[in-house]
Amino acid sequence: MDEQQRPFTLWHGLRLSSFQIGSAMGDILITSIWNRILIVNFGIPATPVGLLIALRYLLSPLSLWAGNLTDNRSFFGLRRTPMIWLGRVLMVASLPFLGLSVVRLEGSTSDTWGWLFALVSSLAYGVGTLISGGPFLALVRESAPERLQGVAISMAQTVLIIFFAFVGIGFSLWMPTYSSQVFWQMILATMIVGGFFWFFAIAGLERRDAMPPPDAQGPTTATRLGDVLRTIWSDRRTRLFFLFLSLGTLASWSHEAILEPFGADVFDLSMGTTTRFNSYWQTATVITLIIGGILWRKRPPEAQQRVASFGLLVMALGLVVLVMAAVAGQRHLLEVGLLVFGGGFGVYTYGGVALMAVISPDRHAGAYLGLWTISTLLFKGLGTFLGGATRDLLLLQMALPPGLSYGVVFLLQALGLATAALLLTRIDICLLYTSPSPRDRTRYRMPSSA
Numbered sequence: 001m002d003e004q005q006r007p008f009t010l011w012h013g014l015r016l017s018s019f020q021i022g023s024a025m026g027d028i029l030i031t032s033i034w035n036r037i038l039i040v041n042f043g044i045p046a047t048p049v050g051l052l053i054a055l056r057y058l059l060s061p062l063s064l065w066a067g068n069l070t071d072n073r074s075f076f077g078l079r080r081t082p083m084i085w086l087g088r089v090l091m092v093a094s095l096p097f098l099g100l101s102v103v104r105l106e107g108s109t110s111d112t113w114g115w116l117f118a119l120v121s122s123l124a125y126g127v128g129t130l131i132s133g134g135p136f137l138a139l140v141r142e143s144a145p146e147r148l149q150g151v152a153i154s155m156a157q158t159v160l161i162i163f164f165a166f167v168g169i170g171f172s173l174w175m176p177t178y179s180s181q182v183f184w185q186m187i188l189a190t191m192i193v194g195g196f197f198w199f200f201a202i203a204g205l206e207r208r209d210a211m212p213p214p215d216a217q218g219p220t221t222a223t224r225l226g227d228v229l230r231t232i233w234s235d236r237r238t239r240l241f242f243l244f245l246s247l248g249t250l251a252s253w254s255h256e257a258i259l260e261p262f263g264a265d266v267f268d269l270s271m272g273t274t275t276r277f278n279s280y281w282q283t284a285t286v287i288t289l290i291i292g293g294i295l296w297r298k299r300p301p302e303a304q305q306r307v308a309s310f311g312l313l314v315m316a317l318g319l320v321v322l323v324m325a326a327v328a329g330q331r332h333l334l335e336v337g338l339l340v341f342g343g344g345f346g347v348y349t350y351g352g353v354a355l356m357a358v359i360s361p362d363r364h365a366g367a368y369l370g371l372w373t374i375s376t377l378l379f380k381g382l383g384t385f386l387g388g389a390t391r392d393l394l395l396l397q398m399a400l401p402p403g404l405s406y407g408v409v410f411l412l413q414a415l416g417l418a419t420a421a422l423l424l425t426r427i428d429i430c431l432l433y434t435s436p437s438p439r440d441r442t443r444y445r446m447p448s449s450a
Contacts (some may be wrong), residue, residue: 016156027190046261047392064373081206162282172275240423243356248312288344288347304352315345
């Protein structure tokens with residue numbers, strides 16, 4: 001089947017992107033609600049909570065392993081799908097332990113079983129995310145014609161951000177004040193709704209093939225992975241892009257564990273109000289992603305360098321506004337800063353995703369996308385931890401005023417984003433991927449309704 005017989009329809013893109021509904025529900029439950037309950041309601045320091053959230057990101061090398069494995073092996077005649085579903089089953093299984101951790105820690109913040117349940121939940125959710133995320137992006141990329149591969153990945157990422165906003169608002173209305181019973185209801189809803197879309201989005205998409213890919217013959221996966229890593233890392237542009245992506249991600253997410261506590265500590269805002277913080281900036285992100293898709297859709301992916309740099313600088317500006325809000329106690333600037341930050345994040349995401357598609361050759365698409373997943377997840381986790389640890393150092397150890405403590409964290413984020421924008425200008429991006437092989441072109445099929 002040639003590329004013309006393999007159309008990428010709107011329905012096909014939306015169906016693939018519905019996979020992200022469960023991802024948004026799970027991430028909001030853990031990084032917005034669970035951490036707020038522990039830090040604000042239970043009075044637990046942000047450092048151990050941020051470390052638990054970051055733990056799954058520290059296991060990110062699993063993403064490269066899984067991506068390379070699905071590049072070179074088939075399971076039950078399928079390459080990507082079994083690994084994706086295995087990871088999502090682990091994520092569903094992790095959520096009851098999240099609820100058990102809250103039950104135990106509500107009685108005593110030093111309860112051993114409570115922390116053990118939290119650890120098990122973080123590990124299972126993290127491993128599941130890591131072994132399925134890279135193969136899913138590879139499946140999205142390979143199911144579209146070459147000229148639309150960046151668009152396909154951008155659509156999936158846009159839907160994820162859209163549902164971050166929707167789920168954040170929905171959960172905030174569902175539980176405006178902490179309730180153990182309502183929290184369990186949210187967990188059950190995430191397991192059922194998320195599990196359904198994780199299955200529905202990709203069921204039947206990948207064509208079954210009893211034989212493994214031709215390049216699966218010969219060397220073992222472990223040896224092949226080492227060869228792939230050496231090939232990847234031998235390109236200076238790849239190394240610089242990894243550094244850029246890592247620094248940009250670290251600076252972008254250092255607020256994740258402290259944004260809601262910031263609203264509570266500095267402005268004494270309710271849980272329902274602070275839960276909507278993520279929805280504010282993510283809504284702005286969605287709007288700019290849509291506008292970007294209209295304005296820049298005809299630009300070749302390798303021409304998105306300036307777009308990504310501009311987005312980083314706008315994000316830095318939004319964080320400077322948050323610094324002013326925190327230090328001067330100006331409540332009315334809070335939403336302004338979040339909206340500016342979110343708008344810049346959308347521009348940065350649009351350009352950055354296109355660049356990721358460029359630097360992911362067909363032959364090792366899973367491995368390359370696994371490497372970019374390592375960068376984003378590992379440094380997202382590190383940023384989450386460092387943001388919480390810096391807040392604790394300034395607020396709890398040095399006893400600085402809450403506004404100043406949070407303001408310093410936001411200022412450090414802004415400096416990191418500006419540095420990442422400067423680094424991106426030093427990378428010579430060029431089109432690296434080649435035309436798919438005939439075998440790759442027939443491996444994926446559209447649903448009959450498409």
